[in-house]
Amino acid sequence: MENVHLAVEDDDLYSGYNDYNPTFDSEELENDVGFQQAVRTSHGRRPPMTAKFPGTAIGARPLVSSFGSRIPMASSMGRPMTGAVQDGAARPMTAVRAAGYTSSLTRGSTFDPLGQSRGPAPPLEAKNEDAAEEKIKILEKKVNDLIEESCMAQSMGSLQLALEKAKEAGRKERALVRQREQSGNGDHINLDLTYSVLLNLANQYANNEMYTEALNSYQVIVKNKMFNNAGRLKVNMANIYFKQKNYPKAIKFYRMALDQISNAHKEMRIKIMQNIGVVFVRMGQYTDAITSFEHIMSESPNIKTGFNLILCYYAIGDRDRMKKAFQKLISVPLGIDDEDKYIPSNDDATSNMVIEAIKNDKLHQMERDLKVLAEKYIMTAAKLIAPVIESSFATGFDCCVDMVKSSQYVELANDLEINKAITYLRQKDFNQVEAVETLKTFEKKDSRVKSAAATNLSFLYFLEKDYDQADRYADLAMNADRYNPAALINKGNTVFVKQDYEKAAEFYKEALRNDSSCTEALYNLGLTYKRLHRLEEALDCFLKLHAILRNSAQVMYQLGHLYELLEDPQQAIEWLMQVISVTPTDPQALAKLGELHDGEGDKSQAFQYYYDSFRYFPSNIDVIEWLGAYYIETQFCEKAIQYFERATLIQPTQVKWQLMVASCYRRSGNYQKALETYKDIHRKFPENVECLRFLVRLCTDMGLKEVQEYATMLKKVEKLKEIREQRVKSGREGSARSRREGSAGSSEVDVKAVSQSETKQLSPHLDSGRESGHSSNSMKGERLSAKMRSLPGSNEPYEASNPKELDASYVDPLGPQMERPKTGAKKRVDDDDFADEELGDDLLPE
Numbered sequence: 081m082e083n084v085h086l087a088v089e090d091d092d093l094y095s096g097y098n099d100y101n102p103t104f105d106s107e108e109l110e111n112d113v114g115f116q117q118a119v120r121t122s123h124g125r126r127p128p129m130t131a132k133f134p135g136t137a138i139g140a141r142p143l144v145s146s147f148g149s150r151i152p153m154a155s156s157m158g159r160p161m162t163g164a165v166q167d168g169a170a171r172p173m174t175a176v177r178a179a180g181y182t183s184s185l186t187r188g189s190t191f192d193p194l195g196q197s198r199g200p201a202p203p204l205e206a207k208n209e210d211a212a213e214e215k216i217k218i219l220e221k222k223v224n225d226l227i228e229e230s231c232m233a234q235s236m237g238s239l240q241l242a243l244e245k246a247k248e249a250g251r252k253e254r255a256l257v258r259q260r261e262q263s264g265n266g267d268h269i270n271l272d273l274t275y276s277v278l279l280n281l282a283n284q285y286a287n288n289e290m291y292t293e294a295l296n297s298y299q300v301i302v303k304n305k306m307f308n309n310a311g312r313l314k315v316n317m318a319n320i321y322f323k324q325k326n327y328p329k330a331i332k333f334y335r336m337a338l339d340q341i342s343n344a345h346k347e348m349r350i351k352i353m354q355n356i357g358v359v360f361v362r363m364g365q366y367t368d369a370i371t372s373f374e375h376i377m378s379e380s381p382n383i384k385t386g387f388n389l390i391l392c393y394y395a396i397g398d399r400d401r402m403k404k405a406f407q408k409l410i411s412v413p414l415g416i417d418d419e420d421k422y423i424p425s426n427d428d429a430t431s432n433m434v435i436e437a438i439k440n441d442k443l444h445q446m447e448r449d450l451k452v453l454a455e456k457y458i459m460t461a462a463k464l465i466a467p468v469i470e471s472s473f474a475t476g477f478d479c480c481v482d483m484v485k486s487s488q489y490v491e492l493a494n495d496l497e498i499n500k501a502i503t504y505l506r507q508k509d510f511n512q513v514e515a516v517e518t519l520k521t522f523e524k525k526d527s528r529v530k531s532a533a534a535t536n537l538s539f540l541y542f543l544e545k546d547y548d549q550a551d552r553y554a555d556l557a558m559n560a561d562r563y564n565p566a567a568l569i570n571k572g573n574t575v576f577v578k579q580d581y582e583k584a585a586e587f588y589k590e591a592l593r594n595d596s597s598c599t600e601a602l603y604n605l606g607l608t609y610k611r612l613h614r615l616e617e618a619l620d621c622f623l624k625l626h627a628i629l630r631n632s633a634q635v636m637y638q639l640g641h642l643y644e645l646l647e648d649p650q651q652a653i654e655w656l657m658q659v660i661s662v663t664p665t666d667p668q669a670l671a672k673l674g675e676l677h678d679g680e681g682d683k684s685q686a687f688q689y690y691y692d693s694f695r696y697f698p699s700n701i702d703v704i705e706w707l708g709a710y711y712i713e714t715q716f717c718e719k720a721i722q723y724f725e726r727a728t729l730i731q732p733t734q735v736k737w738q739l740m741v742a743s744c745y746r747r748s749g750n751y752q753k754a755l756e757t758y759k760d761i762h763r764k765f766p767e768n769v770e771c772l773r774f775l776v777r778l779c780t781d782m783g784l785k786e787v788q789e790y791a792t793m794l795k796k797v798e799k800l801k802e803i804r805e806q807r808v809k810s811g812r813e814g815s816a817r818s819r820r821e822g823s824a825g826s827s828e829v830d831v832k833a834v835s836q837s838e839t840k841q842l843s844p845h846l847d848s849g850r851e852s853g854h855s856s857n858s859m860k861g862e863r864l865s866a867k868m869r870s871l872p873g874s875n876e877p878y879e880a881s882n883p884k885e886l887d888a889s890y891v892d893p894l895g896p897q898m899e900r901p902k903t904g905a906k907k908r909v910d911d912d913d914f915a916d917e918e919l920g921d922d923l924l925p926e
Contacts, residue, residue, distance in 0.1 A: 212263040219256045223249050223273060227280050239287050246277075246284040253277045275307050282316070291320045311340035315352060322355075327363045331356055350380045357388060366392045381412045383450075387457040394464060402465045406480065410458055410487040416447045455492055458484070462496055474500070498532055531561035538570040550574050565591040565598045572604060581611045599628055606638060615646055633662045637669065649676050667697030674706070683710070694723075701730055708740065717744040735765045742774065751778060762790075767797050 109115050230245035257269060282297035298317050301310050318333035334356045341349055357372035373389040376382070386409035393402045423435075438444060462480040470476035477500045485493045534557035541550035551574040557567030572587030585608045591601035606621035619642045625635050640655035653676050659669045674689035687710055694703050704727045711720035721744045727737040738761045745754035755778050761771045772794040779787035 212259070216256065216259055216263070219252060219259065220270065220273065223252045223256060223277065226252060227276055230280055230284060234284065234287060239284070243284040243288050243290075246281040249277050250281050271306055275301065275310075279313070282313075286316070286320055291324055294320055309340075312337060312348075314340070315355075318355070322359060325362075327359050330359050334359070346380065350376055354385055354388075357385070361388065361392065366395045370396075377408055381408065383409070383412055383414075383454045383457050386412055387461055390461045390465065394468070397468070399469045402469050403479070403483075406461055406465060407483055409461060410484060410489055412454075414447075414450055414454060416451060455489065458489060458492060459495065459499065463499060466500075495532075498536070531557045531564045531567060534560060535564060535566045535570060538567070538574075542570065542573060547574050547577055563594045565595040565601060568594070569598070569600050569604065572601075576604070576608065579611075581608050584608050585612075597628070599625060602628075603635070610638075610642070610645075615642055618642055619646070631662050633659050633666070633669075636662070640672075644676070649680055652676055653680075665696050667693040667700060667703075670696070671700060671703050674703075678706070698726065699730055701727060704730075712744065712747075717748040720744050721748075735761065735768055735771070738764075739768075739770060742771075746774075746778070751782060754778065755782070755784075766793075767800070769794070769797055769801060772797060 226245050226249035230242045230249060233239075233242035233245060253274060257274075260269060278297055278301050282294050282301070285291075285294035285297060295317055298313050298320075301307055302313055302317075304310065314333045314337040318330045318337065321327075321330035321333060334352055338349060338352050338356075341352070343349070353372050353376055357369045357376070360366070360369035360372065370389065370392045373385050373392065376385045377389060386405065390402060390405045390409060393405055462477070462484070466476035466480050467473040468476065470479055477496065481493050481496050481500075484490070484496060534553045538550045538553035538557060541547075541553060550570065554567055554571040554574055557564055558571060561567065568587050568591035572584045572591070575587060576584040585605060588601045588605040588608065591598050592605070595601075602621055602625045606618045606625065609615070609618035609621060619639070622635055622638045622642065626632070626639065629635055636655050636659045640652045640659065643649075643651035643655060653673065656669055656673050656676070659666065660673065663669065670689045670693035674686045674693065677683075677689060678686035687707075690703050690706050690710075693700065694707060697703075704723045708720040708723040708727070711717065711723070721741055724737050724740040724744065727734075728741065731737060738757065742754050742757035742761065745751075745757055755775075758771055758775050758778065761768065762775060765771060772790055775790040776787060776794055778784075779790060
């Protein structure tokens with residue numbers, strides 16, 4: 081009770097509230113001179129002074145009461161005012177304490193609102209890597225880095241490395257989940273990271289053709305309900321089933337994915353339906369495929385779907401719907417801007433620079449590729465359906481041309497007309513006159529079409545060996561388009577057959593300058609250099625060509641032949657071995673390899689190649705002759721008999737093969753069979769001296785009575801032979817005297833004769849074996865003849881036959897067409913199943 085104080089009756093509980101403080105009289109501030117002066121100076125921007133009497137900031141403002149007195153309002157809780165004086169000390173101003181201000185300054189203190197006198201701030205606390213949360217963050221970063229590395233490796237083609245990175249990312253992610261669970265944060269698992277790891281792993285399995293593992297990974301994602309829109313991945317699973325040719329399951333998953341994609345994603349639904357149609361085509365269910373393709377063409381038409389729809393109608397043989405589908409195909413909008421916008425104007429230099437910058441940008445290249453693809457599909461579809469939509473091929477093609485002329489692809493009409501002429505030639509019962517007449521209608525068209533038609537006409541006439549007409553149309557094609565490489569090649573070919581090789585080389589070079597990838601020009605230029613005996617330049621041409629056409633047997637053979645001419649048999653053998661690797665059943669290439677090994681002294685290897693050549697082509701007389709001589713040399717005369725008997729069947733009028741058969745019987749000790757063979761030869765060739773001599777010899781050795789008869793006949797034949805030789809000798813002496821007595825003009829006759837012989841040797845057939853020169857062939861013929869003369873015995877008369885009777889010339893392993901100049905028929909479309917070309921680049925003149 082000592083703390084309880086009773087109120088005194090004289091004390092007024094409300095005293096002090098009626099006192100008036102003029103400081104708070106805001107209504108009279110306009111008339112206060114000091115206040116107005118303070119407002120105009122910097123003094124007015126100082127903080128306001130605090131009140132000196134109790135009460136809140138709200139109650140500090142004097143209010144006019146209903147009684148007219150000005151009284152300050154006190155706080156309802158009785159709390160003193162913020163700036164009130166308590167026990168003689170001023171309370172700091174709360175609003176400015178954070179900036180370093182105080183209501184009263186101690187003696188000797190300085191103004192330091194930023195606290196610089198306290199020194200530098202303490203260093204930041206170092207991260208504690210042992211903390212669980214920090215470990216989780218580091219592990220998450222490692223997983224993300226591994227996913228990025230996996231994707232980068234895939235983009236660079238390192239599929240195995242990409243798979244390894246994806247697997248490692250999966251291991252790290254599982255470790256991350258375990259660590260979260262151990263730290264008690266299992267509810268905060270990063271689902272996006274888990275989804276990324278699983279999806280990347282499944283993709284890498286699919287890229288490495290590990291389809292079972294990929295399907296399992298996709299299944300884990302699809303079955304997890306926590307992943308939103310995971311059902312779309314069933315498209316990927318369907319693609320894998322399609323690659324595995326499990327078409328029913330592919331369709332099932334495509335349809336499941338289609339059910340889980342809303343109609344808002346129209347483009348994705350169209351792509352999935354297109355895949356379903358393709359799968360039905362693979363299964364041969366063309367009606368179901370047509371249903372899918374027709375829906376796509378009605379909702380969102382595109383070029384590929386339109387072409388596939390035409391193929392399906394073609395498969396079921398529906399003519400009317402083929403026409404309608406072709407009409408829809410040429411009506412598909414490509415969404416490509418007009419090419420005129422890329423034509424620069426001469427007025428504005430800035431716009432011209434912009435046009436040049438965008439002329440070859442990625443978007444314009446994509447537009448060009450799309451247009452080329454559309455033209456390819458339209459051309460292929462027209463060539464496919466033209467023979468079947470009408471009663472005849474020509475009528476059907478005309479129908480397609482009329483539809484194309486009324487569409488946005490007007491320029492394709494001329495190309496279709498040219499393909500119509502080419503298709504005439506490709507038909508079994510082709511009418512070449514119709515093709516020529518169709519091509520001639522383009523002579524008055526624009527330059528591009530005229531050049532293409534003239535190029536094909538030149539090629540046709542070149543095949544017919546009408547070189548004048550071929551030359552005329554080649555000139556016409558060049559005049560219409562000087563940069564047409566096919567026209568230049570045809571012109572070079574017409575000059576080549578006239579043996580003007582220097583001029584032909586110039587045309588081939590010009591064609592290469594216009595199109596550096598023109599393989600026909602490079603091949604023909606190499607042949608031309610061979611004819612000019614510029615072997616090093618020819619070798620350079622064919623080496624460049626081999627870099628472009630890696631598996632061309634023609635090119636590799638030419639390289640081998642050139643090395644043989646350059647007297648480098650080892651290199652020639654290497655290139656011919658490559659020819660055999662590409663065409664292992666080529667008998668002439670095998671025979672050439674045998675010849676080269678024989679020249680190197682490797683008889684066993686030469687025998688192997690000659691024997692393989694004989695197996696694939698048992699009618700090559702040179703191979704038969706070599707094998708027979710080889711068996712005689714190795715003392716296996718019985719085996720040689722079958723080869724010479726085959727030679728007898730091939731050349732029954734050549735007595736030497738029958739003499740070789742009889743000689744083999746005699747050398748093997750079968751004298752009776754040898755005698756019968758000689759008698760048979762004598763009946764066929766009664767004037768053959770060698771046969772009669774061996775008959776006399778055998779009858780003498782065997783003690784037969786016919787010896788006198790054969791001896792008499794031998795004398796008569798020898799005498800007749802001497803008379804003939806004397807007549808030939810006298811004729812030669814007479815011709816020699818006439819040449820000595822002739823005038824100086826006779827030398828010109830000799831020169832012409834040499835020129836004609838050279839012309840015959842270098843004929844338009846361009847046989848590479850003959851082009852290699854008479855030296856190698858004659859040496860081979862002499863070598864084989866000498867071998868055959870020396871086998872049975874040097875003094876035996878039947879081996880004394882003229883070496884010229886043994887034709888040892890080598891024939892080109894790829895036939896007489898190997899060294900003919902390739903023609904320049906202009907290729908019009910890409911090489912695909914239905915793609916056509918203007919008379920084919922690889923047709924060689926006969």
